[in-house]
Amino acid sequence: MHLLAIEEYGLRCLLQVARHPGSSPLTIPEIAEAEGLSPEYTAKLMRALRRGGLVTSIRGAGGGYQLARPSGEITAWEALQVLGGSFFPDSFCDTHPGQQRDCVHSTDCGIRSLWRKAETVVRELFQEITLADLTRREHELAIWIDTPTENREENPSV
Secondary structure (H helix, E strand, O other), X not given: OOOOHHHHHHHHHHHHHHHOOOOOOEOHHHHHHHHOOOHHHHHXXXXXXXXXXXXXXXXXXXXXXXXXXXXXXOEHHHHHHHHOOOOOOOOHHHHOOOOOOOOOOOOOOHHHHHHXXXXXXXXXXXXXXXXXXXXXXXXXHHHHHHOOHHXXXXXXXX
């Protein structure tokens, strides 16, 4: 299980938009420069995020990208779904049959149970984390993530 480049860079671009102060949109060249990406690749990522309903685009002079909703309402899981989809899609086993047409473990596979559980754990964590959370400093976010969910509201600065 690993993140694809499109998911990593797309999430980073989305965070650039989330961190952008004020009401003016952020342009592709600004996002690209901030993330060390080409403008063409950044445009591809932003198109995917727009099609997924996470950002809106404003055309013309002074145009660019803004979040479609407040950063506290967009989860990391939503972003990953828009950018790449599921870690363990239903079709996963179909792509790993070995030399056979169908996987020899298609009816009884302990590994499939492991992948499904791993996806559930990852999904649950990523559904708890919003873009607003991800704008925290790394050390602060690491402590906050390790804090049990029920204790986060009592001490939001953690």
